[in-house]
Amino acid sequence: MIVAERVTDAARSFIQRIRISRAAWLRVAVAAILLITLPFVFRLDGHAHANWLQFLGRFHPALLHLPIGLIVLLPALEILGARRPALREAADFVLRAALALALPTLALGYMLAYGAGDTGVTVARHMWGAIALCICLLLCLLARPAWAMREQAHVYPALLVATLLALVWTGHEGGSITHGSDYLTRYMPGPLRVLFPSTSPSGAAVDSFYSQQIHPIFESKCVACHGASTEKAGLRLDSYGNLMRGGKDGAVIVPGKPETSMLLARVTLPPGDRHFMPAEGRTPLTSDEVSALRAWIRSGATPTATSIPGIKAATQSTEPPPQPVGDYGQLMPEIVGMQRGVNAKLVPVSAKASDGLILRTADVASSFGDAQLAAFQKFAPYIVEADLARTAITDASFDTLKTFTHLRALHLEGTAMTGANLGKLSSLKQLTYLNLSGTRVSAQSVAPLKNMPNLRHLYLFNTPAQPDNATARSNP
Amino acid sequence: MKQHPLCTDCEPELDITHLPIPNGLKREWATVESRRRFLGRSGKVLGWAALASLFGESALHGRTAFADAQSPVTSPGRNNIELPHFAPKAKRAIYLFMSGGPPQLDMLDYKPNLASQFNKDMPDSVRGNQQLTGMTAGQSRFPIAPSHWGFKQYGQTGTWVSDLLPNTAKMVDDLTIVKSTNTDAINHEPAIMFINTGNMNPGKPCLGSWLAYGLGSMNDNLPTFIVLQTKTNPKENNQPVSSRLWSSGFLSSEYAGVGLRSGGDPVLYLANPDGIDSDVRRKMLDAVEAINRQTLAEVGDPETNARIAQYEMAFRMQTSVPELTDLSKEPQSTWDLYGPDAKQPGTFAYNCLMARRMAERDVRFVQVYKRGWDVHGDVVGVLPLLCQETDRACYALVTDLKRRGLLDDTLVIWAGEFGRTVYSQGGLTRDNYGRDHHPRCFTTWMVGGGVRPGITYGETDDYSYNVVKDPVHVRNFNATILACLGIDHNRLTYEFQGLDQRLTGPQPAYVVKDLLA
Numbered sequence: 001m002i003v004a005e006r007v008t009d010a011a012r013s014f015i016q017r018i019r020i021s022r023a024a025w026l027r028v029a030v031a032a033i034l035l036i037t038l039p040f041v042f043r044l045d046g047h048a049h050a051n052w053l054q055f056l057g058r059f060h061p062a063l064l065h066l067p068i069g070l071i072v073l074l075p076a077l078e079i080l081g082a083r084r085p086a087l088r089e090a091a092d093f094v095l096r097a098a099l100a101l102a103l104p105t106l107a108l109g110y111m112l113a114y115g116a117g118d119t120g121v122t123v124a125r126h127m128w129g130a131i132a133l134c135i136c137l138l139l140c141l142l143a144r145p146a147w148a149m150r151e152q153a154h155v156y157p158a159l160l161v162a163t164l165l166a167l168v169w170t171g172h173e174g175g176s177i178t179h180g181s182d183y184l185t186r187y188m189p190g191p192l193r194v195l196f197p198s199t200s201p202s203g204a205a206v207d208s209f210y211s212q213q214i215h216p217i218f219e220s221k222c223v224a225c226h227g228a229s230t231e232k233a234g235l236r237l238d239s240y241g242n243l244m245r246g247g248k249d250g251a252v253i254v255p256g257k258p259e260t261s262m263l264l265a266r267v268t269l270p271p272g273d274r275h276f277m278p279a280e281g282r283t284p285l286t287s288d289e290v291s292a293l294r295a296w297i298r299s300g301a302t303p304t305a306t307s308i309p310g311i312k313a314a315t316q317s318t319e320p321p322p323q324p325v326g327d328y329g330q331l332m333p334e335i336v337g338m339q340r341g342v343n344a345k346l347v348p349v350s351a352k353a354s355d356g357l358i359l360r361t362a363d364v365a366s367s368f369g370d371a372q373l374a375a376f377q378k379f380a381p382y383i384v385e386a387d388l389a390r391t392a393i394t395d396a397s398f399d400t401l402k403t404f405t406h407l408r409a410l411h412l413e414g415t416a417m418t419g420a421n422l423g424k425l426s427s428l429k430q431l432t433y434l435n436l437s438g439t440r441v442s443a444q445s446v447a448p449l450k451n452m453p454n455l456r457h458l459y460l461f462n463t464p465a466q467p468d469n470a471t472a473r474s475n476p
Numbered sequence: 477m478k479q480h481p482l483c484t485d486c487e488p489e490l491d492i493t494h495l496p497i498p499n500g501l502k503r504e505w506a507t508v509e510s511r512r513r514f515l516g517r518s519g520k521v522l523g524w525a526a527l528a529s530l531f532g533e534s535a536l537h538g539r540t541a542f543a544d545a546q547s548p549v550t551s552p553g554r555n556n557i558e559l560p561h562f563a564p565k566a567k568r569a570i571y572l573f574m575s576g577g578p579p580q581l582d583m584l585d586y587k588p589n590l591a592s593q594f595n596k597d598m599p600d601s602v603r604g605n606q607q608l609t610g611m612t613a614g615q616s617r618f619p620i621a622p623s624h625w626g627f628k629q630y631g632q633t634g635t636w637v638s639d640l641l642p643n644t645a646k647m648v649d650d651l652t653i654v655k656s657t658n659t660d661a662i663n664h665e666p667a668i669m670f671i672n673t674g675n676m677n678p679g680k681p682c683l684g685s686w687l688a689y690g691l692g693s694m695n696d697n698l699p700t701f702i703v704l705q706t707k708t709n710p711k712e713n714n715q716p717v718s719s720r721l722w723s724s725g726f727l728s729s730e731y732a733g734v735g736l737r738s739g740g741d742p743v744l745y746l747a748n749p750d751g752i753d754s755d756v757r758r759k760m761l762d763a764v765e766a767i768n769r770q771t772l773a774e775v776g777d778p779e780t781n782a783r784i785a786q787y788e789m790a791f792r793m794q795t796s797v798p799e800l801t802d803l804s805k806e807p808q809s810t811w812d813l814y815g816p817d818a819k820q821p822g823t824f825a826y827n828c829l830m831a832r833r834m835a836e837r838d839v840r841f842v843q844v845y846k847r848g849w850d851v852h853g854d855v856v857g858v859l860p861l862l863c864q865e866t867d868r869a870c871y872a873l874v875t876d877l878k879r880r881g882l883l884d885d886t887l888v889i890w891a892g893e894f895g896r897t898v899y900s901q902g903g904l905t906r907d908n909y910g911r912d913h914h915p916r917c918f919t920t921w922m923v924g925g926g927v928r929p930g931i932t933y934g935e936t937d938d939y940s941y942n943v944v945k946d947p948v949h950v951r952n953f954n955a956t957i958l959a960c961l962g963i964d965h966n967r968l969t970y971e972f973q974g975l976d977q978r979l980t981g982p983q984p985a986y987v988v989k990d991l992l993a
Binding site: 258287288291294295298299308322349350351352355360362363387389409411413433435437457459461462 | 558559560561562563564632633634694695696697807809836837838879880881884885931932933945946962990
């Protein structure tokens with residue numbers, strides 16, 4: 001009580017000192033009360049209202065930058081006015097103009113939210129910020145004359161600072177509505193990022209297909225309207241839980257059934273359709289995004305699965321990048337000479353020498369044995385692919401092959417290999433492809449290959465290691 | 477100019493002042509081309525000619541002629557091109573060519589909305605200014621013929637596939653389906669020339685010849701480019717295919733496709749006649765080669781070189797082809813996969829099996845032609861036959877390549893020369909309909925080295941008439957195939973008729989990157 005009395009006394013003495021007419025006070029008070037009660041009279045209930053409201057409301061973004069500019073200009077004029085009094089005279093006009101523009105901007109913004117049925121935390125914050133801003137401006141208008149006549153030194157500057165703070169806050173919240181809440185932090189450099197820990201899509205494993213592929217789609221294309229800030233149609237796509245909960249028209253994802261999932265239907269409508277999403281001319285989903293979404297829904301729309309068949313995740317590269325081979329320039333005459341005769345050939349992978357060489361034996365396969373392969377040992381570090389299919393080489397050649405340090409693909413199909421020394425290949429760190437189809441390798445002779453992490457394509461068709469009718473093991 | 481005694485035409489004397497060229501040029505000529513200048517220029521020409529003769533052959537033809545002199549068996553022009561331009565994903569390709577134009581609406585381009593529009597007229601706005609063939613241009617109306625067959629979704633990708641293709645349906649997760657392929661021509665011959673050679677007029681090299689020229693052979697015992705024709709089924713409407721389609725055009729004829737016969741001996745007269753053994757044959761070929769070399773030295777026609785190479789190839793094929801076509805060592809799993817048709821030479825299944833065997837033996841490019849897709853009428857009667865002949869074999873080929881580890885570096889392409897219309901040609905009944913040629917969209921698929929598995933690219937409108945998203949013109953389709961094989965289509969060129977000729981023609985073409993793995 002004592003505090004309240006003291007504040008009232010201070011206000012009364014303040015009013016008397018700066019001699020503001022009662023009528024002016026009354027006008028400001030009525031305007032402030034009107035502004036504060038506005039959200040309670042026209043409640044933002046999530047339902048769209050008259051179209052003309054939205055039509056006018058959409059001029060809000062066009063208008064709002066004018067009062068912002070004027071408000072930011074205001075302190076500059078006041079400060080510089082200490083030197084050049086003419087500027088301080090202008091400040092009065094600018095303040096009035098700012099208020100005259102801020103009020104209609106607020107009205108238009110309210111029409112936009114009310115007309116479109118926007119709800120959400122950010123919309124509410126933006127609205128209250130704007131109301132506070134307008135009240136601050138009204139008070140500035142009241143307090144300024146006393147300050148200008150040097151009767152009161154602190155009230156107007158304090159109000160001006162409050163106005164600017166309200167402006168920054170309101171502007172930021174407004175930006176979050178249009179661009180998404182992570183607009184500023186998304187491309188923030190790493191060191192700054194620790195200050196703003198980003199929220200991971202709750203309810204999903206971090207390395208899951210949902211987190212890696214699906215959530216980023218919603219994050220960039222959908223949450224501006226269907227997120228924490230704005231919840232159009234009561235739908236939020238900012239977390240797995242909210243996504244599966246759906247909106248006011250029910251679930252938008254039916255696990256396993258892309259054709260009945262409303263979300264997928266809406267993003268795949270023809271772009272001109274009035275139900276097409278993303279609405280209002282925002283960037284549509286790309287065909288890759290749609291197919292990722294469809295495959296994810298088809299596979300059960302789980303938050304945990306890490307890979308979905310048929311979809312190649314762009315971010316994860318499955319194959320290690322090929323390492324360039326050394327310079328084999330001085331061996332070139334020999335390589336070219338070989339290409340002339342009737343024997344095995346070394347041919348470049350491509351016009352780029354560092355892509356390495358391929359050893360080809362297709363036309364001399366039957367006469368190509370261990371001794372012939374051994375003759376290629378001096379080219380060993382430059383050979384990236386060896387096609388020894390249906391040649392006469394035997395298990396003894398593994399000693400030669402293990403020196404082919406850059407070998408990425410090895411064809412041994414149709415040879416007499418039993419695979420006894422297959423383990424020697426484990427020194428070939430770059431080997432990704434090994435074809436042993438039609439050889440006599442057994443299950444235990446290929447066992448050592450399991451320790452080769454890069455060996456992604458192993459073919460054992462028609463061998464004792466794999467019965468005739470089963471399909472090849474290939475883990476792409 | 478003196479007139480030839482047998483010529484009856486009165487030929488006016490050639491004079492620059494009478495030629496139809498602008499007067500300004502004539503005046504310039506008269507002032508510039510003085511006798512003094514003419515004689516002066518002639519002197520310089522003689523000087524250059526003398527200098528060139530001092531440098532010899534190499535100055536006239538660059539390194540090529542020199543290299544050819546060293547090893548005449550290798551092809552002219554191949555030694556100085558550095559290919560592949562970049563590390564290829566696929567080393568070889570198998571092209572399953574569905575000649576006649578498969579009806580995409582009944583196979584892979586599912587249009588569920590059409591069922592309710594049976595026998596309604598197709599809106600004129602959809603048809604636009606599309607030229608029609610003479611076969612339907614006179615029709616008073618264009619009644620919509622929905623597909624007679626149901627479609628279901630298959631695989632993890634949920635791709636819609638017609639009930640006619642139960643086997644293709646099993647591999648949709650591996651396929652790269654392009655629904656938006658489109659071409660410029662509406663009749664068979666220009667369209668089939670266009671997709672094969674990049675030009676509607678005959679005379680340009682086909683895709684296989686460009687590959688043989690650009691990438692060379694991987695197995696000297698077999699042709700680099702082999703064509704397999706499928707025996708025709710008399711119940712189908714078989715449009716002719718001719719060797720123009722696998723011609724090497726202006727490239728040396730050793731890059732032309734070698735057609736294996738669909739019945740009897742795959743290559744005629746390949747076996748030595750009675751009483752001639754291999755040594756005698758070798759001696760004869762050596763003698764022929766000596767004579768040919770003499771001719772080459774005298775006349776200098778590069779085709780002589782090609783002929784020498786072809787004799788040598790034929791000699792080597794005497795042993796390699798019987799081994800290639802001997803199916804007795806194929807395991808039972810092969811027959812289980814391809815089905816009983818594969819045992820009959822000339823069937824599509826047999827050709828697919830042969831294509832796999834050729835891929836194993838590193839034949840660079842195999843093109844299998846299947847005719848009969850020209851379903852102008854009786855779609856309901858004929859299309860099931862076509863699909864029975866091809867569906868299982870296509871699946872078998874892809875599966876077989878996959879399990880043998882060959883699909884990693886082999887590109888398989890399935891395509892026809894164009895698509896077919898949504899409206900019926902001739903009478904439309906509840907039980908039957910026909911479909912006319914349609915160039916604006918057709919469906920193709922690829923699988924294997926270089927392409928991205930499990931995607932469907934491009935979209936057509938509700939009538940499968942126009943492409944509405946991601947069109948793939950035949951030029952770009954071919955550029956993409958070349959890219960899978962490590963070739964930049966803009967850089968694989970051959971100078972002819974004053975142009976740097978290329979498979980994709982003079983108009984700009986681009987690689988469809990979204991199709992690549």
